Amino acid sequence: MELVCPAGTPSALKAALEAGADVVYVGFRDETNARNFPGLNFSPEELRVATAQAQSMGRQIYVAINTYPEAGNLTPWHRAVDLAADIGVDAVIMADIGLLDYTTRRHPTLRRHLSVQASASNPEAVNFYRAAFDVQRVVLPRVLTVREIKDLIDEIEVEAEVFAFGGMCVMAEGRCSLSSYITGKSPNMNGVCSPASHVDYEQRGRKLISKLGDFTINAYPDGEAAGYPTLCKGRFFGQGDDPSYLFEEPTSLNVMALLPELINSGVKALKIEGRQRGKAYVSQVVSSYRRAIDAVLRGEALPDSNLGSITEGARSTAGAYQKSWR
Amino acid sequence: MRPLPVKFLSRLLTIFLGRMKRLYPEIANRLTPLGHCRFHIIPTDFPFSFLVILDNGKATAKILNKGQAVSNITASISGDIYSLIQLLEGSVDGDTLFFTRRLIVEGDTEAVLTLRNAIDSVDLSIKHILTGLTGPLTPLFKRAATPLSSFHRTALKDFSILQQSLVGPVTRRISQMDEEISRQEKRLIQQGKEIKKIQASVKRGDKVAGEN
Amino acid sequence: MTLPMAKLTLGPVLYNWPAEKKRDFYFKIADEAPVDVIYIGEVTCSKRAPFFSPFIPEVCERLEAAGKEVVLSTLALIMSKRERKELNELTVGSPWPIEANDLSAISLLRDKKHIVGPFVNVYNEGTLEHFYNSGASRVVLSCELPSASIAELGRTAKGREIEVQAFGRLPLALSARCYHARSHNLTKDGCQYICELDPDGMDVRTLDDTPFLAVNGTQTMSYTVNSLLGELQMLKTFGVTHFRLWPHDMDMVEVARIFRNALDNPEDSERSLGLLQEIVAIAPLSNGFFHAAEGFRMVE
Numbered sequence: 111m112e113l114v115c116p117a118g119t120p121s122a123l124k125a126a127l128e129a130g131a132d133v134v135y136v137g138f139r140d141e142t143n144a145r146n147f148p149g150l151n152f153s154p155e156e157l158r159v160a161t162a163q164a165q166s167m168g169r170q171i172y173v174a175i176n177t178y179p180e181a182g183n184l185t186p187w188h189r190a191v192d193l194a195a196d197i198g199v200d201a202v203i204m205a206d207i208g209l210l211d212y213t214t215r216r217h218p219t220l221r222r223h224l225s226v227q228a229s230a231s232n233p234e235a236v237n238f239y240r241a242a243f244d245v246q247r248v249v250l251p252r253v254l255t256v257r258e259i260k261d262l263i264d265e266i267e268v269e270a271e272v273f274a275f276g277g278m279c280v281m282a283e284g285r286c287s288l289s290s291y292i293t294g295k296s297p298n299m300n301g302v303c304s305p306a307s308h309v310d311y312e313q314r315g316r317k318l319i320s321k322l323g324d325f326t327i328n329a330y331p332d333g334e335a336a337g338y339p340t341l342c343k344g345r346f347f348g349q350g351d352d353p354s355y356l357f358e359e360p361t362s363l364n365v366m367a368l369l370p371e372l373i374n375s376g377v378k379a380l381k382i383e384g385r386q387r388g389k390a391y392v393s394q395v396v397s398s399y400r401r402a403i404d405a406v407l408r409g410e411a412l413p414d415s416n417l418g419s420i421t422e423g424a425r426s427t428a429g430a431y432q433k434s435w436r
Numbered sequence: 437m438r439p440l441p442v443k444f445l446s447r448l449l450t451i452f453l454g455r456m457k458r459l460y461p462e463i464a465n466r467l468t469p470l471g472h473c474r475f476h477i478i479p480t481d482f483p484f485s486f487l488v489i490l491d492n493g494k495a496t497a498k499i500l501n502k503g504q505a506v507s508n509i510t511a512s513i514s515g516d517i518y519s520l521i522q523l524l525e526g527s528v529d530g531d532t533l534f535f536t537r538r539l540i541v542e543g544d545t546e547a548v549l550t551l552r553n554a555i556d557s558v559d560l561s562i563k564h565i566l567t568g569l570t571g572p573l574t575p576l577f578k579r580a581a582t583p584l585s586s587f588h589r590t591a592l593k594d595f596s597i598l599q600q601s602l603v604g605p606v607t608r609r610i611s612q613m614d615e616e617i618s619r620q621e622k623r624l625i626q627q628g629k630e631i632k633k634i635q636a637s638v639k640r641g642d643k644v645a646g647e648n
Numbered sequence: 649m650t651l652p653m654a655k656l657t658l659g660p661v662l663y664n665w666p667a668e669k670k671r672d673f674y675f676k677i678a679d680e681a682p683v684d685v686i687y688i689g690e691v692t693c694s695k696r697a698p699f700f701s702p703f704i705p706e707v708c709e710r711l712e713a714a715g716k717e718v719v720l721s722t723l724a725l726i727m728s729k730r731e732r733k734e735l736n737e738l739t740v741g742s743p744w745p746i747e748a749n750d751l752s753a754i755s756l757l758r759d760k761k762h763i764v765g766p767f768v769n770v771y772n773e774g775t776l777e778h779f780y781n782s783g784a785s786r787v788v789l790s791c792e793l794p795s796a797s798i799a800e801l802g803r804t805a806k807g808r809e810i811e812v813q814a815f816g817r818l819p820l821a822l823s824a825r826c827y828h829a830r831s832h833n834l835t836k837d838g839c840q841y842i843c844e845l846d847p848d849g850m851d852v853r854t855l856d857d858t859p860f861l862a863v864n865g866t867q868t869m870s871y872t873v874n875s876l877l878g879e880l881q882m883l884k885t886f887g888v889t890h891f892r893l894w895p896h897d898m899d900m901v902e903v904a905r906i907f908r909n910a911l912d913n914p915e916d917s918e919r920s921l922g923l924l925q926e927i928v929a930i931a932p933l934s935n936g937f938f939h940a941a942e943g944f945r946m947v948e
Contacts, residue, residue: 114517114719118556119553119556119557119558120462120555120557120558120559121526121557121558121559122556124559138829146549147549147553148469148470148546148549148553149466149467149469149549149550149552149557150553150554151549153672156462175481178771178772179770179771179772179774179802180771180772180797181771181772181773181793181796181797181798181799181800181801182772182773182796184772184773184774195837196739200804203766204767205779206769206771206772206774206775207769207774207775207779208771208772208773208774208775208776208778209774210771211775211778212774215494223732228751228769229725230751231725231726231750232726232731232732232750232752232754233725233732233752234726234732234735234751234752234753234756235726235750235751235752235755238751238752238754238755238758238910239751241784242778253725253823253824254727254824258727258728269587279937280821280823280825280931281821281823281868282821282822282823282824284769285724285725285767285769285821285822286821286822287791287792287818287820287821287937288820288821288868290792290937290942291792291818291820291861291870291936291937291942291943291944292860292942292943292944293942294508294936294940294941294942294943296792298769298771298788298792299771299792300850305546306545306546306548306549307545309544309545309546310545311540311541311545313540313542319538324858325860326854326855326856326858327853327854327860328855329855330537333537334535334537334897335535335536335537336535336536336537337535338531338534342821342868344854345855345859346852346853346854346855346861347840347849347852347853347855347857348827348831348850348852349831349832349850349852350831353855354831356827356830356831356852356863357823357825357827357868358825380598386553387529387531388526388528388529388530388531388552388906389526389530389556389559390526390527390528390529390532390557391529391703392530394529402818430824430825433837434833434835435824435825436825436834436837
């Protein structure tokens with residue numbers, strides 16, 4: 111079982127390695143990756159140093175180049191793939207078919223993983239990418255139950271990686287234009303969802319109001335745990351006169367309790383989300399999961415871990431892994 | 437309440453930022469995209485606040501008395517001093533502070549995130565900034581193992597009291613802290629003079645009092 | 649410059665309409681609407697499919713008799729064994745061409761003639777070329793593409809067929825979770841097909857009562873109604889060959905006539921816009937995506 115951990119900066123990478131990450135995944139500091147946040151990510155030189163550091167410890171570096179290249183402007187994405195290959199990273203994580211095609215032709219020996227952004231949610235889709243681009247691993251979308259994951263793994267010829275902890279998309283990843291509808295910036299094209307450039311917090315009386323562009327996403331009475339105004343995690347009016355978390359609560363995924371089941375399902379790697387979070391988050395989550403995985407593999411009970419405070423809205427969910435979530 | 441030793445703190449702040457720039461050049465690099473920005477950092481349990489001005493990655497700062505008017509603020513960040521220092525040192529996750537409402541952000545959220553990400557990209561240590569090899573209190577450290585050690589150990593201990601008052605949970609009353617800062621200011625100035633004297637005497641090859 | 653005759657298409661009904669209502673809708677379209685291609689099939693939720701399935705052959709025959717091209721659309725998010733089995737049967741046995749709305753369908757149709765639907769990501773020339781090379785005869789573009797990207801893809805297509813979404817609430821997101829059921833405090837398994845209450849989707853409003861999005865079962869739609877009526881001529885010069893209208897619970901025959909007229913008589917476009925606004929009562933029109941702005945905006 112491989113523990114795949116996020117790093118948005120060199121210091122977070124160091125924290126992940128120290129906390130027991132088998133793999134650290136990172137992105138370049140531009141629109142080629144799905145966490146294209148200001149001040150975040152790696153320059154080519156930083157990636158070179160990071161890769162040498164990780165590999166000297168027997169660990170691995172994956173590079174996410176998982177946005178969809180812009181028509182007529184493929185160069186930044188091609189250059190990112192060329193750089194990753196030149197630096198000698200252990201794998202690239204990609205979603206776009208055109209880019210997979212480029213990588214397969216130019217760098218046939220560079221290991222290719224299918225990003226969650228490709229939303230391959232069934233064996234036929236996964237096998238398409240295997241047949242066409244020889245991908246070695248699929249990161250499964252966060253729409254499947256543990257049972258469905260197990261069934262899927264039985265029918266695919268590639269390794270499966272699943273999300274264990276962190277911010278959770280409630281929509282099928284890579285197939286969501288909500289952010290660009292509201293802000294003009296999308297995960298697929300710009301590597302951002304509900305970008306900070308459009309976020310406003312405003313104290314209105316005894317409430318903290320969070321806004322995204324022109325729209326109010328939530329209002330938190332004093333004392334209530336707040337959340338980032340990700341547009342699918344706000345309070346809205348749908349049916350009836352009372353507002354509710356119509357799509358999803360501001361919550362984080364945490365599969366700790368399902369860990370034994372997930373490990374038994376044949377999953378090859380567990381992924382922690384959060385390249386945009388600080389190194390303190392990385393340290394805490396990675397070490398908790400390291401301890402938990404090691405305990406389960408030794409046949410011991412799950413150790414106690416207190417990840418409550420670092421989850422969004424200070425609460426967590428097993429999300430789509432349990433059918434009742436739907 | 438007595439006026440604050442603003443002059444002393446301002447000087448310390450300038451030295452602090454200069455050292456930060458030299459020790460962690462990557463931060464400036466990550467801040468460059470922000471262009472010109474003014475952050476108002478408000479420690480809620482302190483009698484003053486900081487105005488941090490960024491110009492293409494270059495940082496300057498001013499100390500403001502509580503309630504002093506500031507204009508053209510890009511964003512303001514308020515929280516207790518302990519949380520703010522933890523954030524600066526990356527020992528706590530900014531989102532966590534925010535989610536639990538210990539940190540309040542107003543204004544340009546993107547600029548605040550850029551600042552947070554830039555600072556979090558290095559293993560920043562306040563102690564290292566103030567006492568590293570070329571820090572303002574360098575002589576104290578450099579000579580810690582020399583015959584001057586006992587004198588300098590005392591000085592360092594005093595410094596660590598100042599540091600504790602910043603880094604440790606703030607439980608003291610503000611007036612007490614004022615006194616402490618003011619006492620430390622005098623002490624530092626005095627020690628600075630003494631160091632100069634001692635250095636001069638070492639140069640002359642004189643024996644120094646306190647040596648075996 | 650002479651351009652091929654622009655084709656008007658009618659996308660699959662994305663909402664949960666009663667089967668008889670849907671059948672009657674298609675009969676009317678067959679008889680009256682100036683559309684060239686009609687896509688049929690359940691795209692949104694597999695639980696809805698069994699109700700309309702028995703009517704499909706009859707409806708398709710009627711449409712073909714009226715001279716329309718018929719295409720069967722697949723489900724967009726495929727997860728369960730049952731959904732996979734149905735997809736398999738469809739791709740093997742369909743007498744009509746298939747619009748593939750998931751990579752699984754493309755995988756099953758590889759090297760057979762098919763259409764790549766709008767729920768498959770095609771953002772650039774590399775991906776477009778890959779799909780044409782593996783049997784796609786037409787590619788329907790995602791709704792969030794700006795004009796510059798559409799123009800570039802048009803250049804890549806070199807006369808091969810490209811379709812854009814020109815009218816209707818835009819399908820913005822898919823999920824395993826049903827928001828219609830959730831909003832009514834029901835589970836997805838016990839949903840009572842509650843989405844049938846909202847034939848154009850359920851409006852979602854913010855805490856300030858500002859209209860925000862619309863919910864259609866597991867799918868999230870734009871609140872505004874996309875209209876590229878004023879952009880049709882430009883799209884034609886980009887090389888776009890097909891223009892999709894998403895069915896709504898309104899006078900779709902008239903909507904089709906307005907778009908057909910605007911395609912053929914650009915000089916009428918202002919008058920056409922006024923007519924369209926009269927028909928579309930559910931929400932304002934928007935065209936933001938095309939203009940690289942927020943999707944909900946209307947850029948003049």
